[in-house]
Amino acid sequence: MKYSNTDFNNKTILITGGAGFIGSNLAFYFQENFPYSNVVVFDCFRTEDVFSNGNLKSFGHYKNLIGFSGDVICGNINSKNDLEILNNYKFDYIFHQAAISDTRIYDQELVMKTNVSSFFDLLEIAKKDDAVMVYASSAAVYGGLPSPQTEGIENPENPYGYSKYIMDRIAYNYAIKNPNMIIIGLRFFNVYGPREYFKAKTSSMIVQLGHQILDGKVPRLFKGSDKILRDFVYIEDVVQANIKACNPTTYKHRVYNIGTGIPRSFQEIADLLQQSLGTNLGTEYFRNPYEGYQIHTQANIGGAQEHLGFEPIISLEVGIKTYIPEIKRLHGEDYS
Numbered sequence: 196m197k198y199s200n201t202d203f204n205n206k207t208i209l210i211t212g213g214a215g216f217i218g219s220n221l222a223f224y225f226q227e228n229f230p231y232s233n234v235v236v237f238d239c240f241r242t243e244d245v246f247s248n249g250n251l252k253s254f255g256h257y258k259n260l261i262g263f264s265g266d267v268i269c270g271n272i273n274s275k276n277d278l279e280i281l282n283n284y285k286f287d288y289i290f291h292q293a294a295i296s297d298t299r300i301y302d303q304e305l306v307m308k309t310n311v312s313s314f315f316d317l318l319e320i321a322k323k324d325d326a327v328m329v330y331a332s333s334a335a336v337y338g339g340l341p342s343p344q345t346e347g348i349e350n351p352e353n354p355y356g357y358s359k360y361i362m363d364r365i366a367y368n369y370a371i372k373n374p375n376m377i378i379i380g381l382r383f384f385n386v387y388g389p390r391e392y393f394k395a396k397t398s399s400m401i402v403q404l405g406h407q408i409l410d411g412k413v414p415r416l417f418k419g420s421d422k423i424l425r426d427f428v429y430i431e432d433v434v435q436a437n438i439k440a441c442n443p444t445t446y447k448h449r450v451y452n453i454g455t456g457i458p459r460s461f462q463e464i465a466d467l468l469q470q471s472l473g474t475n476l477g478t479e480y481f482r483n484p485y486e487g488y489q490i491h492t493q494a495n496i497g498g499a500q501e502h503l504g505f506e507p508i509i510s511l512e513v514g515i516k517t518y519i520p521e522i523k524r525l526h527g528e529d530y531s
């Protein structure tokens with residue numbers, strides 16, 4: 196589906212983090228809809244290195260890109276040397292997705308270096324090439340602020356949220372100095388859908404609970420999960436937002452919330468999954484061990500609707516139903 200009138204054929208497009216969840220979906224979007232686009236994926240891929248919480252240091256996986264026919268560059272955005280290779284191209288669009296996406300990494304230096312310092316280098320490339328810059332921010336900038344979360348009032352409560360908050364500040368300052376550049380930040384809420392599986396324990400609860408149910412296990416939720424609500428947004432709507440961000444109608448620079456605007460509970464997810472999978476296993480509850488856990492998120496998407504023409508299309512019911520065949524296909528697949 197084409198989400199805008201922009202013709203990306205014969206355009207050169209950089210996707211950092213293109214071996215990850217959102218980036219690889221963008222790569223395939225261009226390949227499928229604009230066969231003459233030149234898409235370049237830049238990603239460090241995964242190593243076997245893990246953080247102290249046991250999660251991998253980066254989640255990029257070649258399996259997300261099987262069938263992708265553009266250029267794939269293995270490089271680290273923290274390395275100016277690795278970024279050099281990008282000078283061989285002249286980009287029209289940059290979708291900057293690469294990041295430490297795990298919200299529970301507390302190595303502040305590494306989170307800030309990866310998510311923030313590299314952003315300067317990518318903005319410089321965008322400036323040099325006169326490229327549109329669309330970058331990934333996050334709902335984590337809001338911390339525990341009450342719903343609906345609205346651009347302009349932020350309160351990050353972990354290094355990840357802070358890094359995205361600072362990216363938004365950098366983009367703002369950069370745009371003031373470079374008023375002709377298009378720099379759009381997208382604050383994704385809880386994204387789910389195909390190609391997230393290799394994020395392992397940091398993938399959405401939709402795929403994780405789906406696999407618990409397919410294992411024949413009772414889905415396990417935090418106590419009070421009927422009252423823990425999040426704004427879950429399907430990957431196709433996130434792709435839509437990225438495409439529409441390339442053509443902002445009003446402001447050349449701004450940051451927008453991207454969600455559905457409708458909060459849904461974890462209990463509803465478990466119930467919808469069981470309905471779709473035809474099981475009736477009930478639910479098991481355990482104590483939430485996390486402090487600073489977001490209990491209620493709901494994106495105020497008025498800005499994205501008005502200035503990008505963004506309109507989420509996929510409800511949680513439709514998203515889960517659409518996703519089920521992929522959840523089944525991946526069941527039992529090794530995610531290392």
Ligand SMILES: NC(=O)c1ccc[n+]([C@@H]2O[C@H](COP(=O)([O-])OP(=O)(O)OC[C@H]3O[C@@H](n4cnc5c(N)ncnc54)[C@H](O)[C@@H]3O)[C@@H](O)[C@H]2O)c1
Pocket residue numbers: 211212213214215216217218237238239240241252253254255256270271272273291292293294295296297309331332333334335382383384385386387394
């Ligand atoms: N998925 C969500 O729900 C969500 C919500 C809010 C924001 N975001 C943001 O959207 C972007 C994409 O998220 P995702 O869910 O696809 O995560 P992801 O982890 O699947 O993708 C990030 C990609 O960046 C790569 N990467 C990490 N460090 C790198 C480095 N130093 N150099 C080069 N590549 C590196 C990883 O290998 C991975 O492929 C991220 O910036 C994330 O913070 C995602």
